[in-house]
Amino acid sequence: MRLVASGASVIGPAHLQDNLPNQDAFNVCGVHGGVFAAVADGLGSRALSHIGSCKAVKLARDAVKQLQTAAPEKLMTCLKAQWLVACGSDFRDFDTTCLWAHVSDSGVLRLAQVGDGLVMVKSAGIFRVLTPTRDGFANQTDTLGCAKPERWTCSQIQLSQPGDGVLLLTDGISDDLIPEQLGQFFDAIYHRTSRLSKRAMRRWLEQELAQWSTPLHGDDKSLAGIFRLD
Incomplete structure (x- = not known):
């Protein structure tokens, strides 16, 4: 079984204009024979959220x-504890969302989400969105440091055929996507990732995200995905 992965993050025009850092982050790498991917979106109102x-x-x-x-819930418990230690008593200054996924060399996908953004999965050829419908006011965001376990979205899924995978998006992308076209968006990223090298795919993603088609878009944008090739 072969896996491919890709990811990118670009600063939004609003932050660029105001000389602010990209408050998003992403990571894609190999772990224990499988592949890991994550994206995170630091809250704009927090001074150190980019960190x-x-x-x-x-x-x-x-x-x-x-x-x-370990189960995704146990991993999230560990992640939250380590993040709080790393940020210290002023952790609210570092507030961020976090979406991560790991696919093992046998195709077992573990994932979790806390806060805004979108998790899309295809398993056994069936596409679905795992992120719950947002409730409450749009400006109330769950964060890694504050959200209780019942606010986490955790799942373990088998990727059983080519084209299966997981795609993680921060809300700078997900808020602009049409719900009825999410499956097409997922497939487009998969097909492009399957054809390009990791470096070429990252360049293509950075170009597409920097030239985002939504008028007056201003937010940072990050994407990371893992897909099964065969």
Whole structure:
């Protein structure tokens, strides 16, 4: 079984104009013979959220390395604890969302999400969105440091055939996508990833995200995906 993965993050025009850093972060790498991917979106109202998001994706990778076959819920518990230690008593200054996934060399997908963004999965050829419908006010975002376990979305799924996979998006992308076209978007990323090298795919993603077609878009944008080739 072969896996391919891709990811990219670009700063939004609004942050570029205001001379602010990219508050998103992503990570794609090999872990224990499988592939890990994560994206995170630091809250715009927090002074150090760009650091918090970077810590989140790196610590999520570390948790998967350390706990290997643990359930997603246990991995999230470990991730939250390590992130809080890394950020210290002023952790609210680092507030961030976090979406991560790991696919083993046998096709077992473990994933979790806390906060805004979107998780899309295809398993046995069937596409679905795992992210729950957003409730409450749009500006109320769950964060890695504050959200209780009942606010996490965790799942373990078998990727059983070519084209199966997982796609993680921050809300700078997901908020602009048409719900009825999410499956087409997923397939387009899969087909492009299956044809290009990792470096070429990252360049293509960065170009597409920087030239985002939605008028007046301003948010940072990050994407990471893992797909089964055969």
